[in-house]
Amino acid sequence: MQGLGELEALVMDVLWRSSDALRVRDVIDGLDDDREPAYTTVMTVLDNLHRKDWVHRERVGRAYRYQAARSREEAAADALRSLLDSTGDPTGVLLHFARGTSDNESKILARGLRERGKKKKK
Incomplete structure (x- = not known):
């Protein structure tokens, strides 16, 4: 994703796959690659993503829970x-x-333009 580093993109992928707000440990456990970055590394990445408005966070007890600020499609x-x-x-x-575009992609684009036209008329 444009504007994200490699680990930031991996962390966002974990958040996008979850419907729940996640703790740092949950994010680490959800990473697909074989490496397991340090807890503090992922915590720093999540803090950076929060500063960049990619994630929302809520303090629960002594820790934060993180959730994507917008969907993968919106991003x-x-x-x-x-x-x-x-x-x-x-x-x-x-x-x-x-x-x-493929025929299917063209149909999707046309649908989006029709929906946009309907939205403007309201």
């Missing part, structure tokens, strides 16, 4: 928006992308 859409804004030619990028 991906935000990254795409940022990328488009940085290109200097968002129209060209969008047209190039649209020409390369």
Whole structure:
């Protein structure tokens, strides 16, 4: 995910897979790779993600519980928006992308545009 380091992205993946707020230990246990980073490393990563507004945290007893501040899909859409804004030619990028979509992806894009139109009319 754009704007995240390798471990930050792994931590976010754990949070996105969970519907519950997680403790640092829960996040460590949920990491898919073979390495087990130090507790303090993951705690620092979660603190950094909180400062970057990627996660919300709530103090429960002496520890925090962490939850993603937005869904994986919202974060991906935000990254795409940022990328488009940085290109200097968002129209060209969008047209190039649209020409390369599958039939199913084209249907999904069309549905999103229809829903957007309905939302604006309200």
